[in-house]
Amino acid sequence: MTQTLAERINEIRRNKQVSVQTIVANGISKSKYFAYMRGERDLSIRDLQILMDLLTVSFAELVIDTDVIPEPYNLNLLRARNLTVDQLETFRDVLQAKYAQSNLVAHRQYGLAFNYLVAYKSDADCKPDVTALYDELKNYRVFTFFEMQLFSLIAESLTPKRFYRLYEIFVQSIGLFSGYMPMPIYLTILRIHYYALVHLTRPSLKSWPTMLFVLEAIENQPARPSYIELFMLREFTKMLKAYYTVDSPAAEQQFRSWLNVAIARGVVEIKLTYDTLSFPGLWQALTMKRSHMAVNGKSMFTADYAHIQSAELADNFGDALQILLKGKRITGSELEQYGITRSKLYRIMHQDVVIRLNDLFEMMTYLRLLPADLTVFFFKNPTSRARERFAAFLVDPTDYQTVVTEALDHYEVSHSNADYETALEFQVYVNQQLSDFDPTSIVQLDLARTITDYLLKLDEWHEAEHRLVMYSFIDIDDVEMVIKRLRIADEYMHHRNVFRAPISSVLNNAEYSLLKAVILNQRADFDKIMTVVAGERERDPQIFHFATWRWRVDVFDYYEMMFTNPAAGLAAFETFVTDYQVLTGKPLFPKNRNFIADTLKHHFATVLKGADTPTT
Numbered sequence: 001m002t003q004t005l006a007e008r009i010n011e012i013r014r015n016k017q018v019s020v021q022t023i024v025a026n027g028i029s030k031s032k033y034f035a036y037m038r039g040e041r042d043l044s045i046r047d048l049q050i051l052m053d054l055l056t057v058s059f060a061e062l063v064i065d066t067d068v069i070p071e072p073y074n075l076n077l078l079r080a081r082n083l084t085v086d087q088l089e090t091f092r093d094v095l096q097a098k099y100a101q102s103n104l105v106a107h108r109q110y111g112l113a114f115n116y117l118v119a120y121k122s123d124a125d126c127k128p129d130v131t132a133l134y135d136e137l138k139n140y141r142v143f144t145f146f147e148m149q150l151f152s153l154i155a156e157s158l159t160p161k162r163f164y165r166l167y168e169i170f171v172q173s174i175g176l177f178s179g180y181m182p183m184p185i186y187l188t189i190l191r192i193h194y195y196a197l198v199h200l201t202r203p204s205l206k207s208w209p210t211m212l213f214v215l216e217a218i219e220n221q222p223a224r225p226s227y228i229e230l231f232m233l234r235e236f237t238k239m240l241k242a243y244y245t246v247d248s249p250a251a252e253q254q255f256r257s258w259l260n261v262a263i264a265r266g267v268v269e270i271k272l273t274y275d276t277l278s279f280p281g282l283w284q285a286l287t288m289k290r291s292h293m294a295v296n297g298k299s300m301f302t303a304d305y306a307h308i309q310s311a312e313l314a315d316n317f318g319d320a321l322q323i324l325l326k327g328k329r330i331t332g333s334e335l336e337q338y339g340i341t342r343s344k345l346y347r348i349m350h351q352d353v354v355i356r357l358n359d360l361f362e363m364m365t366y367l368r369l370l371p372a373d374l375t376v377f378f379f380k381n382p383t384s385r386a387r388e389r390f391a392a393f394l395v396d397p398t399d400y401q402t403v404v405t406e407a408l409d410h411y412e413v414s415h416s417n418a419d420y421e422t423a424l425e426f427q428v429y430v431n432q433q434l435s436d437f438d439p440t441s442i443v444q445l446d447l448a449r450t451i452t453d454y455l456l457k458l459d460e461w462h463e464a465e466h467r468l469v470m471y472s473f474i475d476i477d478d479v480e481m482v483i484k485r486l487r488i489a490d491e492y493m494h495h496r497n498v499f500r501a502p503i504s505s506v507l508n509n510a511e512y513s514l515l516k517a518v519i520l521n522q523r524a525d526f527d528k529i530m531t532v533v534a535g536e537r538e539r540d541p542q543i544f545h546f547a548t549w550r551w552r553v554d555v556f557d558y559y560e561m562m563f564t565n566p567a568a569g570l571a572a573f574e575t576f577v578t579d580y581q582v583l584t585g586k587p588l589f590p591k592n593r594n595f596i597a598d599t600l601k602h603h604f605a606t607v608l609k610g611a612d613t614p615t616t
Helices: 005-015 020-025 030-037 045-055 059-063 085-102 105-121 127-137 145-157 160-177 183-200 208-219 228-245 248-264 279-287 317-327 332-337 342-349 357-366 371-380 397-414 417-432 442-456 463-475 479-491 505-519 523-539 541-545 547-564 566-584 595-612
Strands: 269-271 276-278
Touching: 005 030, 005 045, 005 059, 020 030, 020 045, 045 059, 045 357, 045 371, 045 417, 059 371, 085 105, 105 127, 105 145, 105 357, 127 145, 127 160, 145 160, 145 183, 145 371, 160 183, 160 208, 160 371, 183 208, 183 228, 183 279, 208 228, 228 248, 228 269, 228 279, 228 547, 228 566, 248 279, 248 566, 276 279, 317 342, 332 342, 397 417, 417 442, 417 463, 442 463, 463 479, 463 505, 479 505, 479 523, 505 523, 505 547, 505 595, 523 541, 523 547, 541 547, 547 566, 566 595
Parallel strands: none
Antiparallel strands: 269 276
16 A cells, blocks of 8 residues: 555664664754644755655655656656556546646656557557657757656658757756666667667758767766666777777777777667667767768757757756756746646745645646655755765766765764765775785774674665665675575665665675685585576566676676686786776776785785795
């Protein structure tokens, strides 16, 4: 049964051992908290930020399976293609009836999307729905995830001119999700960029300025380290740009070398939700157009990429609201239809009134916001205690220890799980930087035990906790317990589609246990864990669409080689590290600090040296 938000908050509070006293100490009175639990009063946005920090949960994780986001607004529109025509027609009819009753734009746009899907699946004429959706979006200045879904849904059916008009708005908006790109957003972004390249192959498109804009937009697409496909797409467009602007033969040779590595690594194609991106196919189609490209041709964009104004998320909700209202062309008269008076809107935008959760959830409807959009806002809010963890990959490694110290200082005052978990996570990064990193050393084991003790006190984990789980496995010596914990951790992984990156719990958490087994020469234990790993391909085939996890299994195979031929295993691992940088343009480890290879080199050098020492 669907829970209310209050019920869900209280359930997580109990499961994560957060006392009411801690909530009170962080700014929410006992009477206010329990009045909200009883449904007698509302909370403010600030209160919700405090609770999410204390519960170490994102907005998307918190509201999923609650009554905050009803169907069909919790559906991913691309995945909705998997529904039957009857199911799609039911959703469409409900939405059209709601629109007739409320005149709410979100209902109309969702209704159009489902009508398009009905026509698409019925092999009927989709053009009227494509045109209607395009007309809805073409004058926006900013897209949030809702509009990006609509755009990606019709991307293949748009003319190049119409596609690129929406693509420019998309490019201006995509920076909003630079630190938060869960699986649905990630796949949506990949699909849109893919069709940006596909439309360039049209015979009628001969404008070099248009092509250059697309190549530079993809080249500068924000991405987290685990987004292998996006990084590869960025490298591909860099080479294509060089082919046109610098040295064609050299770029062609670079691509051939890059392609050979891609073939070796099994990533010559990218499997999208319903499409397949072929790097050699796109390269051939786009390089063949060079002699037909007009250098001074008219661009389909209003400016070159360097002069595009990127959307930025405001630090407070009032400013963010103004940006969204202007960006989505939402007028005061439209808001008045939904019961939002101009005076109330003015007070909200200028922070003269406390924004209550009921108001926030109403705003999500008329602003066409999904949980992903508010997740970004809450994580980036200056008052968030989890800001460093939101984009840990952007923190300079020389600052890791500072983050640890500051987080622990805050924890002494707040007793907030967010502060404590930040300290633990960045201490892991500090330990990985040690020159003698060894998962069997006392330093590493002590931290692993601290993390294990903390996690075992919790009866529910979210993404914040799953970022710590892998390291806790260093502390486990019994292989049967390792396997049991792998399965428990996977059971604790709920709704991974809202995580900041596509993730496989079993593959992620097995790595340090496998590395430890190699160092301790425990082949039987290694083989038992690998049996569980091997079962993941059948149990969780969706995750193997992502190169990150296919490559993780490859790395485990290199670990296995080290039992019989350490030199060959190390060479294979180092080749993988080199190939990773060739394909993505990024080092696998920060500051070129390959702590896993360094650990294995040191270990096996010691072992071999010991074997060569004559006995007396």
